Amino acid sequence: xxxxxxxxxxxxxxxxxxxxxxxxxxxxxxxxxxxxxxxxxxxxxxxxxxxxxxxxxxxxxxxxxxxxxxxxxxxxxxxxxxxxxxxxxxxxxxxxxxxxxxxxxxxxxxxxxxxxxxxxxxxxxxxxxxxxxxxxx
Amino acid sequence: xxxxxxxxxxxxxxxxxxxxxxxxxxxxxxxxxxxxxxxxxxxxxxxxxxxxxxxxxxxxxxxxxxxxxxxxxxxxxxxxxxxxxxxxxxxxxxxxxxxxxxxxxxxxxxxxxxxxxxxxxxxxxx
Numbered sequence: 001x002x003x004x005x006x007x008x009x010x011x012x013x014x015x016x017x018x019x020x021x022x023x024x025x026x027x028x029x030x031x032x033x034x035x036x037x038x039x040x041x042x043x044x045x046x047x048x049x050x051x052x053x054x055x056x057x058x059x060x061x062x063x064x065x066x067x068x069x070x071x072x073x074x075x076x077x078x079x080x081x082x083x084x085x086x087x088x089x090x091x092x093x094x095x096x097x098x099x100x101x102x103x104x105x106x107x108x109x110x111x112x113x114x115x116x117x118x119x120x121x122x123x124x125x126x127x128x129x130x131x132x133x134x135x136x137x
Numbered sequence: 138x139x140x141x142x143x144x145x146x147x148x149x150x151x152x153x154x155x156x157x158x159x160x161x162x163x164x165x166x167x168x169x170x171x172x173x174x175x176x177x178x179x180x181x182x183x184x185x186x187x188x189x190x191x192x193x194x195x196x197x198x199x200x201x202x203x204x205x206x207x208x209x210x211x212x213x214x215x216x217x218x219x220x221x222x223x224x225x226x227x228x229x230x231x232x233x234x235x236x237x238x239x240x241x242x243x244x245x246x247x248x249x250x251x252x253x254x255x256x257x258x259x260x261x262x263x
Contacts, residue, residue, distance in 0.1 A: 037225070040221055040225075044222075047218075048218075051211075051214070054260070055259035055260055055263060056259070056263055057263075062184070062188045062191045065184060066184060069181075069184060085177075086174065089166075089169070089174060092163075092166050092170060093167060096167055121174060121175070121178055124182065125177065125178050125181055125182075127185075128178070128181040128182045129181055131185040132181070132184055136185075
């Protein structure tokens with residue numbers, strides 16, 4: 001005895017979870033949290049591949065770097081990097097914006113600008129890598 | 138603003154290694170988003186545009202200030218990677234004991250610096 005029901009404890013505001021749900025600066029986030037981890041694993045593999053490849057290149061002349069990048073595996077890895085790092089950066093900067101911008105209007109404007117920048121950046125990178133991989137330039 | 142504590146609430150906490158790691162993680166990550174990703178796009182864009190554009194890129198990034206920026210970016214990557222792996226460990230519920238947490242916090246800072254040194258040694262030597 002002595003145990004109160006949720007209704008007695010919180011009145012008509014629902015359960016303990018319902019009482020706090022949505023009060024964080026982002027008002028949600030399980031999906032965001034998981035995507036940040038999924039893209040983090042991808043970055044670990046992809047950027048790890050890029051870092052090791054760069055360290056092993058004999059020099060950084062145009063011919064050397066181009067002939068490395070023209071190969072299918074490096075080109076595919078770099079195209080995936082464009083998707084994965086920009087996605088991960090979008091998630092991270094979103095949290096920065098949510099933490100430090102308090103006004104709903106400026107927060108929305110910053111999130112819109114962020115989305116434009118990351119989609120534009122990723123597209124530019126993929127097109128550049130595709131041109132190199134397909135020998136267009 | 139809501140009248141309750143909001144993250145990251147820097148002003149009231151006693152500094153500890155875990156806090157420094159968390160702040161470095163954000164600085165390195167957001168720093169890469171603003172600096173490393175645009176430079177990556179310049180790099181692949183210059184390579185796609187031809188030898189002349191790539192020459193501009195290498196002459197800027199091969200200068201002393203350019204190399205300082207590249208070393209900074211590589212540190213940001215290795216630091217963010219090290220503290221990110223620490224996050225994966227914390228995500229499975231491990232490493233919250235104070236001594237363990239301190240040890241891995243210092244470890245991730247050290248790991249970021251050591252990996253940066255190894256990376257540049259490989260670039261210079263290979």
